[in-house]
Amino acid sequence: MGQTMPQTTLRPFLPTDTPMLAAIFTASIMQLTGDDYSEEQQAAWASAVGDEAAFGKRLAGQLTLIASLQNSPVGFASLKGIDHIDLLYVHPSAVLRGAAALLCDALEKLAAARGAASLTADVSDNAQEFFEKRGYIATQRNTVTVNGEWLANTTMKKTLGVAAPTVAPS
Structure with a gap:
């Protein structure tokens, strides 16, 4: 009989998660973006977690979810505003x-x-294809300065589906 793959689960952010999420943030940038960004750009981008308290405050101020595999955080995402x-x-x-x-x-x-x-x-250049496959459309190209380095990204937008109205049973 085959073994089932562990399922990814979601849970809300807790302040004690901050160091682990900072490590995920840094590893993701340093190991996944080298084809699109220089080492200097990666280091500048990753420096956003240099002030861990400020990073934790940013995560706590938004709706932040954590993805875990076998109870170990492997990713996170946050919704700013609605x-x-x-x-x-x-x-x-x-x-x-x-x-x-x-x-x-x-x-x-x-x-x-x-x-x-x-x-x-x-969206960073390396994540653009992921978002395109999900139905996001590029609306504008951006450059931002982080610690003296210029970083390019693309604003992408997805129209969300309108849920069908629920009908109360008669």
Whole structure:
């Protein structure tokens, strides 16, 4: 009989998760973005977690979800306001195991439930294909300066489906 693969689960962010999520953030940037960003750009980008307390405050101030495999965090995503994915990062060891899709599905459902008609994200070059496959459309190209380094990303937008009205049983 075949063994079943462990299922990815979601849970809400807790302040004690901050160090682990900072490590996932850094590993994701340093190991997954080398084809699109220079080492200097990666280091500048990863420096966003240098102030761990500020990073934790950012996560706590948004709707942040954590994806876990066998009770170990492997990714996280946050919804800023009702209609913007601020962060979506998966540890390199968990790429292509469904964590990013599960996180994105959850944020899309939560945004729709909160009344958002669409969802936007400022997407790194290496994540653009993932979002395109999910129905996001590029709306503008951006450059941001982080610690003296220019980083390019693309604002992408997805129109969220309108849920069918529920009919009360008669």
